[in-house]
């Protein structure tokens with residue numbers, strides 16, 4: 341549904357150049373919710389603005405629903421009519437809602453329909469239908485100032501759906517909301533995705549957002565996509581930074597001669613009594629340093645950090661046993677070391 345090929349964006353101002361996007365290839369399948377995460381300055385906002393050509397990429401192509409948007413003339417406010425038409429089918433939701441305070445809720449939702457030249461009666465019908473869809477049927481006559489943050493974002497979502505888009509872009513839509521409101525907005529986005537078959541591309545700095553609603557995710561750093569894939573597959577990828585950030589397990593080894601192993605289990609593997617089998621088969625004592633069970637992308641996933649006595653070389657066979665049981669096994673300090681001592685994906689203070 342959305343494909344970017346070798347997308348590059350270089351900002352030039354006062355003789356300085358900033359490469360915000362550096363050869364980004366993104367593939368978002370029809371009907372999926374796709375999350376882009378990364379530290380502040382990684383290029384996430386630039387990417388989303390390039391996807392609907394609010395920002396014209398320096399090179400590379402963007403196609404949405406099979407249409408090459410980069411081939412259409414104009415940019416930003418000066419987009420040609422073909423680009424404006426194409427853009428009207430891409431909804432966009434913003435962190436700070438961007439509602440017009442002097443207009444009622446209904447008039448805010450009608451605005452894009454006015455721009456599309458839709459008649460007054462039809463506009464009103466459509467706006468009321470959309471407000472019902474987002475659960476705000478009774479707020480049509482209210483003004484934005486009379487609404488809570490979550491309600492304002494619902495209006496923003498209704499407005500984004502006015503052009504019957506196939507694609508919804510969300511730029512930190514829940515960042516200004518409290519956790520409970522965030523959950524309800526994410527649920528709304530998920531419902532719309534399922535009911536309308538809407539493809540959603542969202543950028544966020546909250547790993548919880550990815551965990552709650554994303555089917556796939558990409559990690560950006562310095563203008564590049566450094567990791568991407570379906571969330572469940574990333575969780576099964578040794579050394580995946582995204583998996584570690586989505587699902588951190590803590591716990592420090594109790595001494596020097598110990599092997600620390602991170603286990604990820606999903607599906608059938610989650611139901612087997614693997615730890616007791618391991619202990620019995622090899623007659624070893626196992627300490628559990630940390631563990632968590634969560635629902636990721638609608639699937640139950642467990643992570644556990646365990647400690648085995650002895651160095652890695654002495655534990656090759658038990659580790660092989662764990663792998664044979666269908667668990668993903670990452671050994672701290674060996675081969676896939678970053679998982680055991682990961683660089684924080686989103687450092688403190690990062691937006």
Ligand SMILES: Nc1ncnc2c1ncn2[C@@H]1O[C@H](COP(=O)(O)OP(=O)(O)OP(=O)(O)O)[C@@H](O)[C@H]1O
Pocket residue numbers: 351352353358359360378379380381382383384385386387545691
């Ligand atoms: N209009 C602009 N002119 C010049 N440089 C820009 C412009 N917009 C963004 N940049 C630069 O491009 C880089 C990527 O910025 P971008 O806003 O896309 O990152 P981001 O990952 O969305 O960060 P944040 O989470 O803080 O919004 C940064 O170095 C930023 O300073």
